[in-house]
Each structure stands twice: as structure tokens, then as C-alpha cells.
Amino acid sequence: MSDKADILVIGMGNVLMQDEGVGVCAAEALENRYDLPPNVEVVDGGTTGTELMAFLRDRPHVIMADAVNTGAQAGTLVRLSGDEVPAFFQTKISSHQLGVSDLLGLLTLQNEAPGDVVIIGMVPYQLENKLGLSEQTLARIDAMVAMLVDELARLGVKATPKANPTRGYWERQAHMGESASCV
Amino acid sequence: MTRRITVDPVTRIEGHLRIDVEVGDDGKVSKAWSSGQMWRGIEKILVGRDPREAWLFTQRFCGVCTTVHAITSVRAVENAIGLEIPVNAQLIRNIIQCAHAVQDHIVHFYHLSAVDWVDVVSALDADPVAASKLAESLSGWHGNGVVEMKATQERLKAFVANGQLGPFASGFWGHPAMKLSPEVNLMAVAHYLQALEIQNYANKIVAILGGKTPHIQNMAVGGVSNSVNLDSQSVLNLERLMMIKAWIEKLDDFVKSVYMTDVPAVGSFYLDWAGYGSGVTDYLSVPDCPQDPKGTVFDLPGGYISGGDLATFKPITSYNDPFFRDGVAESSKHAWYEGDKTLHPWDGETEPKYDDFNDEGQYSWIKAPTFYGKRAQVGPLSNVLCMVASGHEGATKYLNNAIDIIKAVSGASDIPLAALHSTIGRHAARSIRCGVMLDTLHAQWQKLVDNIGKGDTDTFNPPSFPKGVVKGYGFHEAPRGTLSHWVVIEDGKIKNYQAVVPSTWNAGPRDENDAPGPYEASLMDNPVADPENPLEVLRTVHSFDPCIACAVHMVDTEQNEIVKVKAL
Numbered sequence: 001m002s003d004k005a006d007i008l009v010i011g012m013g014n015v016l017m018q019d020e021g022v023g024v025c026a027a028e029a030l031e032n033r034y035d036l037p038p039n040v041e042v043v044d045g046g047t048t049g050t051e052l053m054a055f056l057r058d059r060p061h062v063i064m065a066d067a068v069n070t071g072a073q074a075g076t077l078v079r080l081s082g083d084e085v086p087a088f089f090q091t092k093i094s095s096h097q098l099g100v101s102d103l104l105g106l107l108t109l110q111n112e113a114p115g116d117v118v119i120i121g122m123v124p125y126q127l128e129n130k131l132g133l134s135e136q137t138l139a140r141i142d143a144m145v146a147m148l149v150d151e152l153a154r155l156g157v158k159a160t161p162k163a164n165p166t167r168g169y170w171e172r173q174a175h176m177g178e179s180a181s182c183v
Numbered sequence: 184m185t186r187r188i189t190v191d192p193v194t195r196i197e198g199h200l201r202i203d204v205e206v207g208d209d210g211k212v213s214k215a216w217s218s219g220q221m222w223r224g225i226e227k228i229l230v231g232r233d234p235r236e237a238w239l240f241t242q243r244f245c246g247v248c249t250t251v252h253a254i255t256s257v258r259a260v261e262n263a264i265g266l267e268i269p270v271n272a273q274l275i276r277n278i279i280q281c282a283h284a285v286q287d288h289i290v291h292f293y294h295l296s297a298v299d300w301v302d303v304v305s306a307l308d309a310d311p312v313a314a315s316k317l318a319e320s321l322s323g324w325h326g327n328g329v330v331e332m333k334a335t336q337e338r339l340k341a342f343v344a345n346g347q348l349g350p351f352a353s354g355f356w357g358h359p360a361m362k363l364s365p366e367v368n369l370m371a372v373a374h375y376l377q378a379l380e381i382q383n384y385a386n387k388i389v390a391i392l393g394g395k396t397p398h399i400q401n402m403a404v405g406g407v408s409n410s411v412n413l414d415s416q417s418v419l420n421l422e423r424l425m426m427i428k429a430w431i432e433k434l435d436d437f438v439k440s441v442y443m444t445d446v447p448a449v450g451s452f453y454l455d456w457a458g459y460g461s462g463v464t465d466y467l468s469v470p471d472c473p474q475d476p477k478g479t480v481f482d483l484p485g486g487y488i489s490g491g492d493l494a495t496f497k498p499i500t501s502y503n504d505p506f507f508r509d510g511v512a513e514s515s516k517h518a519w520y521e522g523d524k525t526l527h528p529w530d531g532e533t534e535p536k537y538d539d540f541n542d543e544g545q546y547s548w549i550k551a552p553t554f555y556g557k558r559a560q561v562g563p564l565s566n567v568l569c570m571v572a573s574g575h576e577g578a579t580k581y582l583n584n585a586i587d588i589i590k591a592v593s594g595a596s597d598i599p600l601a602a603l604h605s606t607i608g609r610h611a612a613r614s615i616r617c618g619v620m621l622d623t624l625h626a627q628w629q630k631l632v633d634n635i636g637k638g639d640t641d642t643f644n645p646p647s648f649p650k651g652v653v654k655g656y657g658f659h660e661a662p663r664g665t666l667s668h669w670v671v672i673e674d675g676k677i678k679n680y681q682a683v684v685p686s687t688w689n690a691g692p693r694d695e696n697d698a699p700g701p702y703e704a705s706l707m708d709n710p711v712a713d714p715e716n717p718l719e720v721l722r723t724v725h726s727f728d729p730c731i732a733c734a735v736h737m738v739d740t741e742q743n744e745i746v747k748v749k750a751l
Contacts, residue, residue, distance in 0.1 A: 014246075015243055016225050016240065016243050043397075046243060046246055046249070046397060046398055047243075047245070047246030048247075048397040049246055049247065050290055050382060050383075050386070051386050051390075051396055051397035053379070053386075054383055054386065054387075106379060109342045109376070110338070110376065110379070129224040129225050129227065130228065
């Protein structure tokens with residue numbers, strides 16, 4: 001544990017499927033727009049599974065950005081915490097339920113579960129095989145990033161806006177695509 | 184009365200696969216359909232892009248096989264422009280892919296498919312002393328002691344008491360097809376937990392060479408971006424190489440003392456499953472772990488075997504071997520795409536045309552690949568058979584070891600090679616291959632250290648792209664089998680890109696001649712004791728290690744019903 005940052009912000013999702021990748025895009029935007037202290041680690045988890053175990057193990061705080069399907073209308077932003085997190089996975093609201101839920105279950109079995117897990121999620125609009133977020137999600141992404149910043153603040157961490165914000169890899173790539181863009 | 188069973192989705196791994204079977208009065212499968220339930224058009228995203236960056240996109244095809252698609256993509260582009268790469272780059276890629284394969288095989292057995300055979304809940308009734316004695320009779324692994332068995336049982340008890348079955352929630356506990364004693368079950372659960380720790384060492388190897396995890400950053404068309412300097416603090420140096428060596432040793436210990444023992448030992452109680460699940464016995468695998476800049480010398484052989492007869496083995500000999508290049512085609516006759524043509528991947532089309540699930544017509548988003556007009560099974564079983572057919576020493580040795588363990592545990596006097604053409608045979612082959620991959624991993628590491636020691640630190644040859652059209656392909660013997668990427672480049676930009684993935688070979692629907700695919704053929708005559716809980720169907724499908732995430736992606740979150748049984 002010694003060399004790990006206390007707080008892990010992890011973006012989950014498939015960037016090749018429009019809004020499915022909203023979690024990755026939000027985490028990428030957070031990292032590119034804000035200066036974060038060294039006790040915050042930002043990871044692009046994509047749709048991976050077992051590789052994330054080492055990131056999650058015994059981590060005091062995990063903030064996960066993800067696309068969610070709560071049954072609410074598209075664009076709805078949610079914050080799930082405490083008992084809502086395992087429930088979130090059990091009812092298969094997340095597309096990546098199998099990988100991450102298995103990991104959290106197994107870490108619990110091993111007494112190595114993260115201290116707390118908070119999910120910041122958005123209900124997606126478009127899930128086609130295209131690079132970049134839909135126009136509608138783009139209009140909501142700032143709000144999602146703001147929720148991540150609030151979440152950090154709740155943990156006593158100040159995210160300072162960068163003087164010269166940059167654009168991440170997926171954001172830049174999306175601009176080469178048709179009309180869509182990632183952030 | 185014939186009953187139709189639909190399993191949708193076939194879970195435990197990301198992706199969306201639907202299996203339909205008809206079960207007759209004799210309780211056996213008489214018809215089977217394998218269907219990918221979501222359209223995959225990911226390759227279209229690559230059109231117009233820089234071929235040097237294609238791998239960054241292809242490694243996002245799938246959450247399980249990221250590195251696999253990265254490596255195959257750069258190979259395809261290098262093949263298109265005739266670019267050779269430095270030996271160090273081949274070896275670094277080989278280390279990454281071997282480590283990934285070891286990790287993937289361990290996780291498949293213990294965490295994705297063991298629960299088809301191991302009754303986790305039954306482990307609560309085991310006598311830990313007896314379980315330890317049994318485990319110690321199989322191997323000298325340090326994690327087989329009474330203390331470990333007791334601790335495992337206590338943890339499991341607390342976990343189950345919590346009402347939180349988590350990863351075990353989808354198991355078929357108490358199913359009549361479960362045959363292991365509580366003690367064998369407890370041993371398997373203990374190893375399940377130990378495997379979870381061990382597999383992480385493989386991830387560390389990939390991460391330290393890949394530069395970043397979970398998505399590697401060190402691939403490049405022309406080699407790898409790792410700088411090599413044994414004395415530098417910031418690049419691939421001696422300290423890091425020695426760390427990798429230590430992690431390989433840890434993996435080696437577990438795989439050879441535990442995984443390669445558990446599979447034949449557990450398999451001994453399920454020898455009836457050597458009689459089910461053969462299906463397509465034409466086997467395809469490709470050579471891998473190239474040793475020279477061109478890709479003509481390989482540490483791991485591959486090729487084609489017809490009708491399960493090892494004497495028919497024909498090797499694939501290089502990255503430019505026309506035997507592979509000209510043999511691959513994909514049929515969309517039974518898939519939801521425009522037209523019903525059978526096309527070579529360079530000419531492949533991906534225009535969707537959805538219709539209902541038509542038993543005799545189109546019923547899948549996955550196309551049906553063929554090798555010279557015939558279906559082929561891919562995966563560790565194909566690979567092991569090809570290696571044995573070509574006289575590969577390690578594969579032959581480990582196959583014999585596995586047979587010896589089965590004989591000792593089951594008391595069977597003879598286990599014929601034909602037993603491998605089966606559901607349980609695919610598991611056995613995967614554990615055998617895992618041993619081969621570990622030996623190969625050791626060898627790649629040593630060769631890299633030796634080559635650097637000679638003063639060769641080259642890792643990259645810069646690519647250049649000609650005007651006009653060039654075509655290339657790259658292949659890789661991935662954990663799930665033969666993977667190939669096919670690229671057409673025009674004026675330095677991608678014009679067409681097709682990935683023919685292992686699960687497409689195995690999970691594809693009927694082909695242009697209406698011949699069933701490997702999943703479908705393997706399910707024929709499988710017994711189904713309880714149609715509401717078709718564990719046997721899952722056993723055979725899971726034995727292929729399905730990963731439909733890249734064959735097709737996307738999960739239908741509204742889909743709650745898993746098994747539907749209909750009387751016909």
C-alpha cells in the first residue's frame with residue numbers, strides 16, 4: 001500500500017462506443033483540466049477487469065466514473081455510495097458489472113476491499129460503434145467533471161483549475177471523427 | 184418431447200453471446216445455434232486514420248485482450264510495408280504476450296470456468312485436514328497445508344453468511360452434474376484464491392514493459408518504444424529485468440505445482456466429459472514468439488490439422504506464408520449483414536442488416552470464418568495439438584504429465600489422445616499450453632538479457648509509408664486462439680481494417696455450406712440433466728473461453744432472463 005495514492009479516480013467504459021466511454025472521457029478531462037495533488041491517482045480503466053485488482057486493493061478511497069443505466073432518462077447524473085454500490089453491481093446497472101463487481105467481491109472475500117467506493121455515473125444517450133461522445137452527452141460532461149471535483153473536495157482534496165488546460169488523447173482523436181467528439 | 188433452451192447471455196465474461204439448443208427425449212442436444220447479439224462495427228472507426236496509431240484503438244476492442252490486439256495490429260501494419268523490427272523488440276513483445284497468456288489461462292480456469300465443475304458451497308462441508316492431505320498428495324505447493332485449507336473455509340463461511348455470494352452468485356450449486364467431494368472442492372477454492380494473487384505477477388510484467396496499465400503504451404509500428412540501458416534509472420535496466428525474472432519464477436511455481444495438477448486431477452472425476460464436446464476437429468493455430476526481425480523463425484510452432492489426425496499437420500512457417508494468407512475467408516450467409524458473400528478479410532464488408540433470429544436463415548452478428556472453405560477450431564487445444572504434431576518438446580512432455588496424473592487419480596489404464604477432442608480436453612490443453620508459455624517466457628527473458636549483454640540496444644526501426652495501396656496482415660496465437668488483423672493502407676491512411684478474432688472462429692454461425700461452427704458442433708449430443716439449469720451447455724461453451732467482447736461488443740442491460748426453456 002505504501003507507494004499508492006490514497007485516492008483513486010478511475011474512468012470506466014469503451015471509448016469506441018460513444019457514450020459508453022463517458023467515464024473514461026470524464027476522468028481524462030479531470031486530469032487535463034485540473035492540477036491534482038500527488039495523493040490522487042487518475043486511471044483510464046477502459047473495459048478491463050483483473051488488471052484493476054492491484055489498483056483497487058486496500059485503496060482508502062475509490063471514485064469511479066462510469067456509464068450507468070438506472071432506468072432514468074439519458075443524461076441523468078447519479079452519485080452512488082455505501083450500500084448502493086454493491087446493489088448497483090448486483091442489478092447489472094453497469095455495463096462493466098462482471099469485471100468490477102467480481103473484483104470488489106473477491107477483495108471483500110480477501111479482506112482487502114477498498115475503504116469506500118463512490119460511483120459518479122451518467123445514463124448514456126448513444127451507444128453505437130463510433131468514437132467520441134454524442135452531442136447530448138458532450139453538453140453534460142462539464143457537470144460530470146464538476147461532480148468528480150466535488151467528490152474530491154468531500155475527501156479534503158482541492159482540484160485547482162489549470163492555467164492552461166489541455167485535451168486528452170481520446171478527446172483529440174474524437175475531433176478527427178465525424179461530428180462527435182470526446183469532451 | 185423436444186425442448187428448446189435459450190441461454191442468453193452466456194455470462195461470466197464481458198460480452199453478449201446467446202446459445203440455443205434443442206434437447207430431445209433422450210436428454211441430449213440435437214440442434215444448436217450460437218449467436219452474437221450485438222453488432223460490431225468497431226473496425227470502421229479506423230478507416231481514414233494513421234496506421235501507426237491503429238493499435239491504440241484496437242486495444243480498446245476488448246477489456247480482456249487489450250495487449251493481444253495491440254501487438255497484432257502493429258504486426259499487420261509492419262507486414263503491409265515490409266518493415267522488419269529489431270530482435271529486442273520481438274523479444275519484448277514476446278515477453279508481454281507470454282505473460283498475458285499465462286495470466287489469461289490461469290484466470291480462465293480458476294475464476295471464469297472452475298465454478299462449472301467445482302461446487303463452492305460444498306467446500307463448506309469439507310474436512311480441511313483431509314483436503315490438505317489430498318492436495319499434498321498431488322503436489323508440494325506451499326499453499327496446500329491444513330492452515331491454508333482452514334483459513335479458506337473460514338473466509339468462505341463469513342462471505343456466504345453475509346449473503347454476498349458475489350462472484351459465486353451465478354454457480355449451479357448442488358446440481359446433479361457436480362461430482363467432486365467437499366475436500367476436492369475446498370482444495371479448488373483455496374487455489375482459486377491463491378491464483379488471484381499469483382495472476383497479478385503476470386500483470387506486473389506487462390505493466391513494467393508496457394509502461395502503463397491497464398492499457399500498454401510501448402507498442403510502435405517498427406518495434407517498441409522501450410529504451411534499453413542496463414545502467415539507467417529510468418528505462419529498461421538491469422534492476423527491472425531482474426524484477427521480471429523474479430515474477431516469472433513466482434508464476435512458474437504456481438502454474439507447474441498447482442494449475443497443471445488441478446486440471447488433470449479435477450478432470451479425472453469428470454472423464455465422461457472426454458466423450459462430449461469435440462465438434463469441429465479441423466484445428467488451426469499460428470506460429471508465435473518470432474526470433475528474427477523478419478518473422479521466419481518462431482519458438483512456438485503453429486499450423487493446420489485436418490480431421491483430428493496429427494499426421495496431417497501442415498505448418499505455417501512465416502509472417503508471409505501464403506498458406507495462411509490465402510486460406511482465410513468469412514461467410515455472412517447466416518449473419519445479419521448485407522449480402523451473403525464469402526469474402527477474404529482484405530475485401531471484408533461490415534454493413535449491418537438486422538432481421539429476427541431465423542433458425543435456418545440469419546441469426547448472429549458474428550460472421551463464420553473458414554480456412555480453405557472449412558470451419559476450423561482455434562484455441563489452446565488447436566495450438567497444443569499442432570505443437571505436439573510438430574514435435575515440440577515441452578508440449579509433448581506436459582501432455583504426457585497430464586495423462587499420467589489422470590491415470591493415477593482415476594485409475595484408468597489408458598487415456599487415448601482422442602480424449603483431448605472434448606470439453607474437458609480443451610481445459611487440459613489450456614493448462615498444458617500455460618506450462619509451455621511459461622517455459623517460453625523464461626527463454627524470451629534470457630534471450631533478451633543475452634542480446635542486450637552483447638551490446639545490442641536497438642528497439643525500433645522507423646516506418647515509412649508509400650504512395651498508393653499496400654496490404655498487410657498480422658497474426659498472433661492469442662490465449663483464445665488464432666487472431667489476425669488485416670489492413671489495407673492507401674497513401675499512408677487506413678482504407679480497410681478487419682479483425683478475425685478467435686471467438687469469431689469458434690462462435691460463428693453456420694457458414695456458406697450451412698456447416699455449423701465449433702461451438703454449435705461441440706454441443707451436439709451433450710447431455711442436459713435439467714433444462715432449467717443447463718450447466719452442461721455452459722460447460723462446453725465455457726471450455727472454449729468465450730470472449731465475445733471483441734467478436735461483438737455491448738451488453739444489453741435490460742436483459743435479465745438468463746435461461747428460457749420452451750417445449751416444442
